[in-house]
Amino acid sequence: MTETTSPHAETSPSTMGASFAFLKTHLREYGILFALIAIMLFFQVATGGILLKPVNLTNLILQNSYIVIMAIGMLMVIVCGHIDLSVGSVLGFVGALAAVMIVNWGVPWLLAGVICLGVGAVIGAAQGFWIAYFRIPSFIVTLAGMLVFKGLTLWLLEGQSVGPFPAQFRLISSGFVPDLLGGAEMNLFSLLIGIAVASLILGLAIRTRRQEQTRGINDEPFAFFAVKNALIFAALVYMSWLMADFRGLPNVFIVMALLIAVYSFVTSRTTFGRRIYAIGGNEKAASLSGINSQRLTFLTFANMGMLAALAGLVFAARLNTATPKAGIAFELDVIAAVFIGGASMSGGVGTVVGAVIGAFIMGVMNNGMSILGIGIDWQQVIKGLVLLAAVIFDVMNKKKG
Amino acid sequence: MPILEMRGITKEFPGVKALDNVNLSVEEGEIHALVGENGAGKSTLMKVLSGVYPHGSYEGDILFDGAVKAFHSIRDSERDGIIIIHQELALVPLLSVGENIFLGNERARGGVIDWHETNHRAKDLLERVGLHERPETIVDDLGLGKQQLVEIAKALSKNVRLLILDEPTSSLNETDSQKLLDLLLEFKAKGITSILISHKLNEISRVADTITVLRDGSTVSRLDCEGGISEDDIIRDMVGRSLEDRYPPRAPRIGETVMEVRNWTVHHPLHPERKVVDNVSFHVRKGEVLGIAGLMGAGRTELAMSLFGRSYGRDISGEALIGGQPADLSTVRRAVNAGLAYATEDRKTFGLVLDQTIRRNIPLAKLEAVARNGVVDSHREAEVAETYRDRLNIKSSSIEQEVVNLSGGNQQKVVLSKWLFADPDILILDEPTRGIDVGAKFEIYTVIRDLAASGKAIIVISSEMPELLGITDRLYVMNEGRFVGEMPTAEASQERIMSTIIKTGQAA
Ligand SMILES: Nc1ncnc2c1ncn2[C@@H]1O[C@H](COP(=O)(O)OP(=O)(O)OP(=O)(O)O)[C@@H](O)[C@H]1O
Numbered sequence: 001m002t003e004t005t006s007p008h009a010e011t012s013p014s015t016m017g018a019s020f021a022f023l024k025t026h027l028r029e030y031g032i033l034f035a036l037i038a039i040m041l042f043f044q045v046a047t048g049g050i051l052l053k054p055v056n057l058t059n060l061i062l063q064n065s066y067i068v069i070m071a072i073g074m075l076m077v078i079v080c081g082h083i084d085l086s087v088g089s090v091l092g093f094v095g096a097l098a099a100v101m102i103v104n105w106g107v108p109w110l111l112a113g114v115i116c117l118g119v120g121a122v123i124g125a126a127q128g129f130w131i132a133y134f135r136i137p138s139f140i141v142t143l144a145g146m147l148v149f150k151g152l153t154l155w156l157l158e159g160q161s162v163g164p165f166p167a168q169f170r171l172i173s174s175g176f177v178p179d180l181l182g183g184a185e186m187n188l189f190s191l192l193i194g195i196a197v198a199s200l201i202l203g204l205a206i207r208t209r210r211q212e213q214t215r216g217i218n219d220e221p222f223a224f225f226a227v228k229n230a231l232i233f234a235a236l237v238y239m240s241w242l243m244a245d246f247r248g249l250p251n252v253f254i255v256m257a258l259l260i261a262v263y264s265f266v267t268s269r270t271t272f273g274r275r276i277y278a279i280g281g282n283e284k285a286a287s288l289s290g291i292n293s294q295r296l297t298f299l300t301f302a303n304m305g306m307l308a309a310l311a312g313l314v315f316a317a318r319l320n321t322a323t324p325k326a327g328i329a330f331e332l333d334v335i336a337a338v339f340i341g342g343a344s345m346s347g348g349v350g351t352v353v354g355a356v357i358g359a360f361i362m363g364v365m366n367n368g369m370s371i372l373g374i375g376i377d378w379q380q381v382i383k384g385l386v387l388l389a390a391v392i393f394d395v396m397n398k399k400k401g
Numbered sequence: 402m403p404i405l406e407m408r409g410i411t412k413e414f415p416g417v418k419a420l421d422n423v424n425l426s427v428e429e430g431e432i433h434a435l436v437g438e439n440g441a442g443k444s445t446l447m448k449v450l451s452g453v454y455p456h457g458s459y460e461g462d463i464l465f466d467g468a469v470k471a472f473h474s475i476r477d478s479e480r481d482g483i484i485i486i487h488q489e490l491a492l493v494p495l496l497s498v499g500e501n502i503f504l505g506n507e508r509a510r511g512g513v514i515d516w517h518e519t520n521h522r523a524k525d526l527l528e529r530v531g532l533h534e535r536p537e538t539i540v541d542d543l544g545l546g547k548q549q550l551v552e553i554a555k556a557l558s559k560n561v562r563l564l565i566l567d568e569p570t571s572s573l574n575e576t577d578s579q580k581l582l583d584l585l586l587e588f589k590a591k592g593i594t595s596i597l598i599s600h601k602l603n604e605i606s607r608v609a610d611t612i613t614v615l616r617d618g619s620t621v622s623r624l625d626c627e628g629g630i631s632e633d634d635i636i637r638d639m640v641g642r643s644l645e646d647r648y649p650p651r652a653p654r655i656g657e658t659v660m661e662v663r664n665w666t667v668h669h670p671l672h673p674e675r676k677v678v679d680n681v682s683f684h685v686r687k688g689e690v691l692g693i694a695g696l697m698g699a700g701r702t703e704l705a706m707s708l709f710g711r712s713y714g715r716d717i718s719g720e721a722l723i724g725g726q727p728a729d730l731s732t733v734r735r736a737v738n739a740g741l742a743y744a745t746e747d748r749k750t751f752g753l754v755l756d757q758t759i760r761r762n763i764p765l766a767k768l769e770a771v772a773r774n775g776v777v778d779s780h781r782e783a784e785v786a787e788t789y790r791d792r793l794n795i796k797s798s799s800i801e802q803e804v805v806n807l808s809g810g811n812q813q814k815v816v817l818s819k820w821l822f823a824d825p826d827i828l829i830l831d832e833p834t835r836g837i838d839v840g841a842k843f844e845i846y847t848v849i850r851d852l853a854a855s856g857k858a859i860i861v862i863s864s865e866m867p868e869l870l871g872i873t874d875r876l877y878v879m880n881e882g883r884f885v886g887e888m889p890t891a892e893a894s895q896e897r898i899m900s901t902i903i904k905t906g907q908a909a
Pocket residue numbers: 401414415417418419437438439440441442443444445446796797806807808809810811836
């Protein structure tokens with residue numbers, strides 16, 4: 001057998017040169033993260049420091065939470081080789097359903113929330129059923145779904161806005177983690193959570209690196225590893241400090257963080273996740289390997305429906321009212337986020353973290369451009385171009401490799 | 402003066418030096434064979450030549466007709482008359498033969514296709530390659546052998562001076578292969594130069610004038626075939642040592658019947674009135690290597706796939722027993738659970754998740770075995786992948802290499818690894834050595850033998866009769882959907898198999 005050494009394995013692992021060489025070969029993985037940082041720095045300067053003001057940062061997260069939540073589900077749908085155009089309408093429909101149940105019928109908000117999640121899952125499952133078992137193209141099924149649920153939202157709300165919601169329900173979106181430690185100046189408890197999470201991520205990274213090194217499959221230079229993780233650690237702590245300085249970590253932030261953690265794990269480490277990537281990569285080969293691609297596709301759509309419903313609750317709670325306009329064109333932002341995050345149109349490629357970063361790139365641009373007073377017209381143009389640029393970058397990079 | 406000279410070609414991929422200072426010199430009007438083990442760099446060299454890897458992405462010089470060339474794309478090389486037919490066919494399945502022949506080179510006036518001219522010229526070209534089909538026929542309806550001829554007709558339409566064929570016969574049956582080689586000889590008589598890549602050394606010694614042998618990305622030797630050359634000579638240069646036997650010695654210990662299939666009938670998925678498999682009955686025993694011989698298109702793959710979770714066909718009827726009990730083979734999962742496995746002949750479409758790594762592909766059919774409570778243990782997974790990479794000698798930079806970047810033969814080994822890891826009782830191997838070099842073939846035969854020795858039942862479908870004769874214990878002969886003969890391998894010969902086929906049918 002011929003052992004071929006990889007070019008970066010030969011170079012001394014601690015030099016700058018090695019770090020750059022490594023970066024060059026892995027540009028695709030880190031490019032998107034750098035893009036986010038660059039965009040944030042740009043707007044931080046351009047807005048004269050407003051972007052990272054505690055109140056704005058908190059707002060940014062609240063504004064983007066529902067996109068992030070849906071992007072996670074969409075990532076799995078796209079990895080599986082499909083698309084879901086109905087998520088915006090489903091978000092609107094579920095918000096309307098929640099409003100009608102809670103405000104008009106007086107159903108307890110917790111119960112209503114659970115029912116809504118269930119309804120979302122059923123909607124996703126119904127669409128997934130046709131896609132998985134009857135092989136109707138997802139584009140068409142979910143396009144139909146988009147129209148259907150847009151219509152049903154109007155019908156349910158009778159064209160009116162319904163609200164307001166009870167205060168407890170609103171806490172989903174507008175609540176903050178209470179300060180159990182009673183800090184006077186800032187939300188100490190929130191800061192502590194931030195530090196704990198950052199440490200956890202750091203610990204996990206170190207553990208993984210050790211494991212991989214013992215197996216000899218890690219070729220990341222130490223300098224690179226150290227700088228990268230130090231930056232991530234610092235960024236997380238800094239952000240939680242900023243937010244703690246305002247009112248603490250928003251509740252949605254915790255929800256989002258949990259979802260990101262859980263779904264990252266599911267997609268990268270479980271047999272379920274592995275199989276989805278295999279189906280998206282080559283469905284025939286996956287089926288002939290005994291993978292039940294129909295059931296997994298079905299489940300992926302059911303999951304997407306449920307996450308869209310969760311996003312619908314978050315959105316309704318944030319607006320404190322359900323309107324017939326809610327969710328319109330959200331699917332475009334969600335899909336754009338996933339592709340900016342490095343997923344491939346043909347399936348089989350993409351990561352949850354990438355999709356989340358993609359969502360934040362969109363979010364930071366929206367927010368930054370609004371602060372700068374750029375009109376909605378040019379915002380759209382710029383966002384479209386960024387999407388195009390991100391995907392071109394991805395494709396060129398892949399060709400080169 | 403040579404028509405083509407490649408000097409000091411070096412091509413690197415991240416982590417792999419695929420070509421290292423390779424020299425190739427081809428005389429005008431000859432058939433030049435390029436041989437070497439899987440992953441030796443044959444396909445890569447031809448991709449460099451034809452501009453798939455553009456000028457600048459490799460080192461070294463290409464001289465064509467004595468002039469230095471810098472091809473930036475396939476179009477550039479085609480303009481000079483260098484036409485490559487790739488290892489994997491590149492026809493559009495749902496377009497007609499005529500449309501495919503002139504794809505990208507349409508017979509058109511002012512952008513409007515001239516169908517009369519297209520079909521007329523296509524007809525001429527089809528005649529030149531000896532294919533008697535109408536130009537309007539949809540490519541998908543043709544067998545692989547005929548599709549290959551369409552590719553060649555397409556090459557002829559482009560005013561070819563140097564024709565490159567990358568393993569053209571690897572998926573053809575004996576008769577079609579012969580036809581194709583005759584065609585090459587005919588072209589030679591007309592002054593067309595060709596480069597032929599093949600693992601079938603008997604073909605090479607039959608038609609080649611000169612042979613260049615590559616090993617691990619370097620030129621090892623250039624053999625002149627005038628005055629005859631023996632396959633053993635070629636092999637010695639290819640693998641760097643002489644190979645005593647082509648087939649490992651065996652001492653079969655055959656036990657009781659593990660699987661029995663009765664009256665198995667399968668209809669065509671699109672034309673339900675057509676029986677693709679017609680009332681087939683057979684059995685296979687523990688420790689036995691069973692062969693299914695037949696021509697391409699006899700229905701062997703369809704038989705195997707219909708058994709394996711009904712992955713092919715409709716209106717399937719018949720009975721399958723495993724261990725004496727009726728077995729539920731209605732889905733792939735159930736078939737796998739019942740102890741059956743099927744390694745496909747079409748690795749790219751049905752066998753591999755191309756964009757994923759070796760590590761991800763190998764455990765795919767039995768992911769549970771490397772997982773605990775649904776969570777994949779990446780340690781175990783890597784161990785498994787390493788084990789099979791060593792065992793089958795998969796040439797790659799590491800288990801983290803994406804299978805799309807492996808050479809054809811090494812991809813085949815990944816497919817085999819996947820099913821070896823799934824550890825079935827009955828393993829159906831469909832053309833297991835297609836596109837695999839002689840040395841690696843021997844390794845795979847050894848794996849098959851050892852599996853049988855450990856009590857597994859192995860069913861080998863192959864179009865290479867010497868291979869079936871060399872490694873099986875018993876043979877069925879299949880023709881036009883039916884089993885038309887059964888014989889112990891000890892009593893079989895190529896002639897006997899062929900005459901069984903011919904006697905029973907309208908074999909082509
Ligand atoms: N795009 C690529 N990226 C990385 N490595 C590659 C790429 N293409 C080919 N290789 C590597 O280059 C080497 C030569 O491959 P090549 O396909 O030329 O072999 P081959 O001689 O045609 O083998 P086979 O007989 O199996 O078809 C192999 O080790 C392969 O893994």
